[in-house]
Amino acid sequence: MNEYRDEHDQLMETLLNEAAGGDTPPDLAERIVARAMARESTATMLAPRTIKPFWRRTALWAAAAAVILVAGGVALWSGKSYPGPTIDGQAIIAGGGSLDRGKEVATATGQSAKLTLGGYCHIELAEDTTVQLTGGVKDESIYLKNGEVTCKVDHQIGGFSVHTELGDVHVTGTEFSVKLVDDVNATNPKNPFSQGENPMTTRKMVVAVITGTVILSSPWGQTPVSAGETQVIVVPQEPTTKPAKQWTPVPGASFGAFPTTQAAADYLTKAEELLKKELNATDEQWTAMQPKIKKVIQLTTATRGITWIPKVGVLNYPTEKKASETATAMKALSKVAGEAASSDADVAAKVKDVQDAQAKSKLEFEKAQDELRAVTTPLQEAKLIEMRLLD
Amino acid sequence: MDSREFEGLIHEHQAALYRYVRHLGAERSAAQDLVQESFLRAFKTAAVPDLGQTAAWRAWLRTTARNLMLAEHRRGVKVIASSEQMLELADAAWVDVIGDRDGEEHLAALRECLDSLPARQREAIDQRYRRNASRSAMASELNLSEDGVKMLLRRVREALAKCVESKLNPRAETEPMLRKS
Numbered sequence: 001m002n003e004y005r006d007e008h009d010q011l012m013e014t015l016l017n018e019a020a021g022g023d024t025p026p027d028l029a030e031r032i033v034a035r036a037m038a039r040e041s042t043a044t045m046l047a048p049r050t051i052k053p054f055w056r057r058t059a060l061w062a063a064a065a066a067v068i069l070v071a072g073g074v075a076l077w078s079g080k081s082y083p084g085p086t087i088d089g090q091a092i093i094a095g096g097g098s099l100d101r102g103k104e105v106a107t108a109t110g111q112s113a114k115l116t117l118g119g120y121c122h123i124e125l126a127e128d129t130t131v132q133l134t135g136g137v138k139d140e141s142i143y144l145k146n147g148e149v150t151c152k153v154d155h156q157i158g159g160f161s162v163h164t165e166l167g168d169v170h171v172t173g174t175e176f177s178v179k180l181v182d183d184v185n186a187t188n189p190k191n192p193f194s195q196g197e198n199p200m201t202t203r204k205m206v207v208a209v210i211t212g213t214v215i216l217s218s219p220w221g222q223t224p225v226s227a228g229e230t231q232v233i234v235v236p237q238e239p240t241t242k243p244a245k246q247w248t249p250v251p252g253a254s255f256g257a258f259p260t261t262q263a264a265a266d267y268l269t270k271a272e273e274l275l276k277k278e279l280n281a282t283d284e285q286w287t288a289m290q291p292k293i294k295k296v297i298q299l300t301t302a303t304r305g306i307t308w309i310p311k312v313g314v315l316n317y318p319t320e321k322k323a324s325e326t327a328t329a330m331k332a333l334s335k336v337a338g339e340a341a342s343s344d345a346d347v348a349a350k351v352k353d354v355q356d357a358q359a360k361s362k363l364e365f366e367k368a369q370d371e372l373r374a375v376t377t378p379l380q381e382a383k384l385i386e387m388r389l390l391d
Numbered sequence: 392m393d394s395r396e397f398e399g400l401i402h403e404h405q406a407a408l409y410r411y412v413r414h415l416g417a418e419r420s421a422a423q424d425l426v427q428e429s430f431l432r433a434f435k436t437a438a439v440p441d442l443g444q445t446a447a448w449r450a451w452l453r454t455t456a457r458n459l460m461l462a463e464h465r466r467g468v469k470v471i472a473s474s475e476q477m478l479e480l481a482d483a484a485w486v487d488v489i490g491d492r493d494g495e496e497h498l499a500a501l502r503e504c505l506d507s508l509p510a511r512q513r514e515a516i517d518q519r520y521r522r523n524a525s526r527s528a529m530a531s532e533l534n535l536s537e538d539g540v541k542m543l544l545r546r547v548r549e550a551l552a553k554c555v556e557s558k559l560n561p562r563a564e565t566e567p568m569l570r571k572s
Contacts, residue, residue, distance in 0.1 A: 004549045007484035012548040014414040015494065019501045020520035025409035029401040032427050033394055036434045
C-alpha cells in the first residue's frame, strides 16, 4: 500500500533524529567484545566439574573471579534503580569507604552484621566471618572466606550464590546457612600431603537448609539439599610443613602464604606472563605497561583489598610495610570515636583527617590509572577495565 | 568466530541495528544494551549465518533484538513505550522501507532532501530534531498553535519521505511512500 502510515512516520522520525545529529549510533564494538570475552571466561571457568579436589579448588577461585568480572559492567536495560549493597551492624569494610562490589566485609569476635544485596538477599554474618561481595545485578553472590553466613533470599527476584574454596551454593529463593570450619588436628591417611607424622588441617563446609532447596556444587559434583537437611563437604588441606619443592605456581590459584620467597617470586613471574598474554601485549608494550600496572595494583590492594584477575588469579605486588595514611587516619578515628571523653570537635577533626587521606589516595590512584591508560591500546584498556584495574 | 571477526561483524552491523531498535521505540540506553545483547547472542550461538552473508546477518540481528525487546516487554520491563502490536507494525514498516539494507542510503538521501526544504519547514525540522525544542516553544517561535506545529511537522516528514523515495527509486510513482525498490 502507498499510504503514509504512523509507523512510517515513526521511521522518518528515527532517521531525522539521526540525520539532524541528535542521535548518532554509538560505537559499541570495544564494549561488546570485552563483554563477550568476559562471558566466555565465565563459561569456561564454570564448566562441568571434575572429581579432583585441588584442581577444583583452583577452578572455584577462578569462577569467583569471573563472577567479580561480570559484576562490574552488567546493566539491565530496565532503567530501574537497582539497590546497592547495604550493611547494618558491627562490621569492618576492608579498605574503608563505601560498601562496593569486590570489597571484603568482616566481623570480629563477638560481633555480627546484616548484609543486604540487591534488596532481596538478606545475609547475616556471624562473628569472625569474612565475605567478599562478588555478584552482579539480580545475580548476587558472596565469597565466604571464613566464618558463617545465614542467608534468606526473597523469591522470584534474582539468583544468589555463596562461593567458598570448597564448593558453591546456588539458590533462587530460600533460607540456608553456610559455615566453614577448620579442624587443625585432623588426620587423614588418604591425604597425599599428610606425609607421615605431619599435622594437617581439614576444612569443612557445612550447608544447612532451613526452607526450600539449594544446589550444592562441590568437587564431587552437584547435589540438591532440601529443608531440614545438612550437607558437609570436607577437603583436606596441605600441611604447613609441605616441602617447598612441591609447590608450583598455578593460574587462578589462591593467594596465601608462600612456602619460600622464591616461590612467591615464581608465582609473580608466572602471573605476569599470564597477564601479558591476556592483554596480548608485545614485549615493548609490556615493558612500558608493567611498572604502571604494578603501581595500580599496589594502590588497588591498598584501597580495595586483594586484586583478582580472571585467568591470572591473584596478583599482588609487595608493598611497603608502613600503614597507608588512610589506614593510620582511620585507626586514629576509631580510637577517638571509641573514647567516651572525646569531644565532637575531636571526632570531627579525625573524620576530616580520614576524608583528606582518602581524597589524596583517590587522586594518587586516578593518576596511576591515567598513566597506565596512556600506554595501552583501546582493546587493552577494555580488558584492563574488565579486570577492574582501570575505572 | 574469533574476536577479530566478531569485532568486524559489530562494526558492520551495529549502526543499522541501533537505528532499528530506536525505530522500534527503545530509549537510547536501552537501545545500546539491546544492540550489545544481540551481538553477544550471536557470539555464543552456533546457529548463525556465515560471515559475509550481510543481509542474513542483518535479519538475524533484527530478529534477535526484536525478540529480546518482546521478552523484556512481557516481563514488565519498560523497554518500548508502546504495545507489542505497535512494535510489530514498526518492524513491518522497517522491512517495508529499509528491508535488509542498513538505512545509510536513506540517511544520505534524507540529508539531501533536508537541504531542499523551504526555509520555514527547514527551521521547524531544525528546532524539533536538532535543538529538541518542545512543541509549545516551537508554537511560540513559529507563531502557530501546538496542533499546528504537530501538523506542520507531520506534513514535512511525509514530504521528506516522498523525496527520499524519489531519490532512491527515481522511476517510482510520485505517490508511493519511501518503500524499498
